[in-house]
Amino acid sequence: MRLGRKDFLKGLGVAALGATSASVMDAARPAPADRPRGLLPFESKNPAPFWNRVRDLYARRDDFAYLNSGGLGPASRPVLEKYDQVTADLDLKVETGHAMHEPARKVAAEFFGVTPEEVCFVRNTTEGNSIVACGLNMKAGDEVIFESHAHPGGSIPWLNRAHRQGIVVRTFEPDPSSAAGNLERISALITPRTKVIQISHVTAPTGIVMPVKAIAKLAREKGCWFHVDGAQSGGMLNFSLRDIGCDSYATSGHKWIGAPRETGLLFIRRDRIDEVAPTFVGAYTSDDFSFSGKLVYVDGVKRHEYGTRNTALIMGVAEAMRFHDEIGRQRVLDYGTDLAWRVHRGLERIPRVTVLTPSVPELRAAITTFAVEGATAAKIFGYLLDRHQLRCRPVTEDGLQAVRVSTHVFNTANECDRVVQGVTEFVRTL
Numbered sequence: 001m002r003l004g005r006k007d008f009l010k011g012l013g014v015a016a017l018g019a020t021s022a023s024v025m026d027a028a029r030p031a032p033a034d035r036p037r038g039l040l041p042f043e044s045k046n047p048a049p050f051w052n053r054v055r056d057l058y059a060r061r062d063d064f065a066y067l068n069s070g071g072l073g074p075a076s077r078p079v080l081e082k083y084d085q086v087t088a089d090l091d092l093k094v095e096t097g098h099a100m101h102e103p104a105r106k107v108a109a110e111f112f113g114v115t116p117e118e119v120c121f122v123r124n125t126t127e128g129n130s131i132v133a134c135g136l137n138m139k140a141g142d143e144v145i146f147e148s149h150a151h152p153g154g155s156i157p158w159l160n161r162a163h164r165q166g167i168v169v170r171t172f173e174p175d176p177s178s179a180a181g182n183l184e185r186i187s188a189l190i191t192p193r194t195k196v197i198q199i200s201h202v203t204a205p206t207g208i209v210m211p212v213k214a215i216a217k218l219a220r221e222k223g224c225w226f227h228v229d230g231a232q233s234g235g236m237l238n239f240s241l242r243d244i245g246c247d248s249y250a251t252s253g254h255k256w257i258g259a260p261r262e263t264g265l266l267f268i269r270r271d272r273i274d275e276v277a278p279t280f281v282g283a284y285t286s287d288d289f290s291f292s293g294k295l296v297y298v299d300g301v302k303r304h305e306y307g308t309r310n311t312a313l314i315m316g317v318a319e320a321m322r323f324h325d326e327i328g329r330q331r332v333l334d335y336g337t338d339l340a341w342r343v344h345r346g347l348e349r350i351p352r353v354t355v356l357t358p359s360v361p362e363l364r365a366a367i368t369t370f371a372v373e374g375a376t377a378a379k380i381f382g383y384l385l386d387r388h389q390l391r392c393r394p395v396t397e398d399g400l401q402a403v404r405v406s407t408h409v410f411n412t413a414n415e416c417d418r419v420v421q422g423v424t425e426f427v428r429t430l
């Protein structure tokens with residue numbers, strides 16, 4: 001059963017979340033335990049009611065399965081309600097709500113296991129990647145390594161720098177069979193000119209989970225900066241950035257985290273913040289400057305957060321993270337991964353289908369990418385969408401012709417079976 005807005009509000013135990021019902025500062029505070037986000041208690045013996053309730057907290061159409069959280073993730077109703085509430089409150093007061101960024105920053109820092117000084121809100125992963133790529137001190141001839149499957153939001157910031165300043169890009173093909181293989185491929189590219197290693201935590205085309213902790217160790221030993229493109233890992237995997245040990249990390253709110261669109265987060269390790277020269281600056285970058293040339297940056301990564309921002313978006317990020325925490329981070333990962341295995345096992349049995357996502361458990365999570373012999377990505381993708389109302393994502397990066405299926409908290413086993421059925425029928429048409 002789907003919830004209407006009225007039932008949903010009743011479920012939250014509040015009379016209304018109207019425009020003026022909560023104060024702006026209330027919106028900034030973490031929700032008290034007696035105001036849950038409409039979830040049910042989790043019963044491990046019978047988890048179905050819990051997950052059905054999660055699913056009901058998303059706007060959706062019963063005849064249409066959305067399987068592309070790796071591209072754009074829907075926001076849950078509690079997140080959208082928060083966004084609307086903060087927008088309305090701030091509009092009523094005609095305030096920016098800038099003071100609310102700090103409590104939201106604390107939530108975001110806790111979500112990633114780091115401190116508030118180490119994070120800032122950006123507009124998407126690409127912006128976080130760009131801040132790092134533009135800000136590190138590199139000269140013509142210095143080298144950066146990343147994988148050939150890097151998304152344009154990860155590669156183009158570096159290609160731009162190569163184009164403008166002559167830094168050298170070196171790429172490797174990800175190894176889908178072992179973590180050690182990926183480490184070896186990176187090691188083989190390191191030279192005395194290597195200044196930066198950047199890796200997608202989970203690769204966008206085929207969902208390979210990279211051994212980022214081991215790469216961080218390697219980068220440290222070699223004196224390289226290690227940046228993680230976390231567009232596909234924030235909100236999918238359960239990890240702490242401190243534990244990984246990377247120097248910087250960027251992610252999007254609007255994918256697996258389920259925050260509103262045009263949101264993201266950048267982390268830079270405390271002791272290395274000054275090594276990333278700010279490219280975009282303005283109000284809030286410095287509170288100690290003069291026209292005779294003095295410019296002292298504010299403490300922390302938030303020096304990269306300049307000018308007027310949409311505070312409702314930032315509060316939406318914090319709310320989405322609380323929503324994850326309330327479901328349970330490991331539970332989110334396990335649920336999405338179990339569904340992905342269901343897709344994987346089903347597809348493996350279909351003739352002419354090759355699953356490109358690794359079948360080694362530690363190298364994969366909630367993404368499953370497959371190719372069909374003799375078919376283009378566009379053809380498979382179009383068939384699944386038009387004939388079966390299954391919204392996946394075509395994959396053409398690095399010459400691939402494949403389709404990616406992302407499985408998240410609002411997806412179901414039935415939707416996974418529909419993918420398998422749809423691909424089975426597609427193959428019969430060839």
Ligand SMILES: Cc1ncc(COP(=O)(O)O)c(C=O)c1O
Nearest residue numbers: 124125126151153200204231252
């Ligand atoms: C690995 C990776 N990096 C960067 C991006 C770009 O994300 P955004 O458009 O949110 O900046 C994506 C988007 O899918 C991605 O998968």
